[in-house]
Amino acid sequence: MNRWRNRPDGSNWGDFGPSDQVGKMNLVTPERRRAAAAEIREGIAFCLSLPLEYPGYSERLSGTRKPPQLFAPGSYNSLSGPRNHDYSEVICDDGVVLCTQYSTQWDALSHYGRLFDLAGDGREQKTYYNGFTADDFIQPDQDGGPIALSLGIQNLATTCVQGRGVMVDLATAFGSGRRWVGYEDFMSAMDCQKVTVEPGDFLMIHTGFGHAVMEMGEAVDVDRLNGTGAVLDGADERLLRWIADSDVAVICSDNQAVEGFDVMGERQGTEMLLPLHDLCLFKQGIHLGELWYLSELAQWLAENRRNTFMLTAPPLRLTGAVGSPATPVATV
Numbered sequence: 001m002n003r004w005r006n007r008p009d010g011s012n013w014g015d016f017g018p019s020d021q022v023g024k025m026n027l028v029t030p031e032r033r034r035a036a037a038a039e040i041r042e043g044i045a046f047c048l049s050l051p052l053e054y055p056g057y058s059e060r061l062s063g064t065r066k067p068p069q070l071f072a073p074g075s076y077n078s079l080s081g082p083r084n085h086d087y088s089e090v091i092c093d094d095g096v097v098l099c100t101q102y103s104t105q106w107d108a109l110s111h112y113g114r115l116f117d118l119a120g121d122g123r124e125q126k127t128y129y130n131g132f133t134a135d136d137f138i139q140p141d142q143d144g145g146p147i148a149l150s151l152g153i154q155n156l157a158t159t160c161v162q163g164r165g166v167m168v169d170l171a172t173a174f175g176s177g178r179r180w181v182g183y184e185d186f187m188s189a190m191d192c193q194k195v196t197v198e199p200g201d202f203l204m205i206h207t208g209f210g211h212a213v214m215e216m217g218e219a220v221d222v223d224r225l226n227g228t229g230a231v232l233d234g235a236d237e238r239l240l241r242w243i244a245d246s247d248v249a250v251i252c253s254d255n256q257a258v259e260g261f262d263v264m265g266e267r268q269g270t271e272m273l274l275p276l277h278d279l280c281l282f283k284q285g286i287h288l289g290e291l292w293y294l295s296e297l298a299q300w301l302a303e304n305r306r307n308t309f310m311l312t313a314p315p316l317r318l319t320g321a322v323g324s325p326a327t328p329v330a331t332v
């Protein structure tokens, strides 16, 4: 039974079943995986992850998200003892304190929700995709939170995240400066690059932001980054409708949030800070990948007049997490 009486306008809640926790990943069928495998013609693979310590840290850029910190949890001394051989073996372990969404990452469907009246009785509560509520979470201010008892990233991990990637290269279409890309721009880039998407495809958006991050290394220039690369305009209703109707399974970009953050209130037409997150994570169950490194793949695809490839990009199977680092691999 559905856990809602009202579902938000433009949502697909319930369409994949009342307990569904992976949204449009349901469209990645065995047939779609076979189509993805057919994209492997050269046998060349690309690593689509930034080094996880990138972007270089600045509070202005990353807020409370911090780069990974490695530590040594201990040694194997307890294993060393007299042995009847001449080897001196040296073994290291390490641990890591990791903000799951600092660098190349997946957003789980539990990453973004909003206040919503599920029962139609005027009582709004913190709600996520498919009507899961904050009751399914340990609240962020509790020790160890937020732990997503529903919609955690482990659900995405068990789908294996393997399918056909389709690249739209906004850096080639519009250059490397900041540009808000709405429906018209997006369609013209797709037309020009002869990109077509099928239901269940993984939509990749190259903006050049990841390339700038790589060039800067640890000496991050936030003002320069803020002026780099296209961002999708989540206030453009036609773009949002196309995303929902196209039935892409996920959207991934080399920029920070796929869409632009309208912190200065420049955009007309929406009161929300992250309307594309609202459509994708809250209403449609479309996972978002952010800060991927797409530039080498985009260049190869352009040189070889292609825009499709096989993508393999599982997150960590980290139960209860609202995001995860990833080391996505494209094979052409």
Ligand code: UVW
Binding pocket: 101, 107, 111, 256, 257, 258, 288, 290
């Ligand atoms: C926010 O910054 C809220 O999210 P994301 O990492 O998905 O852009």
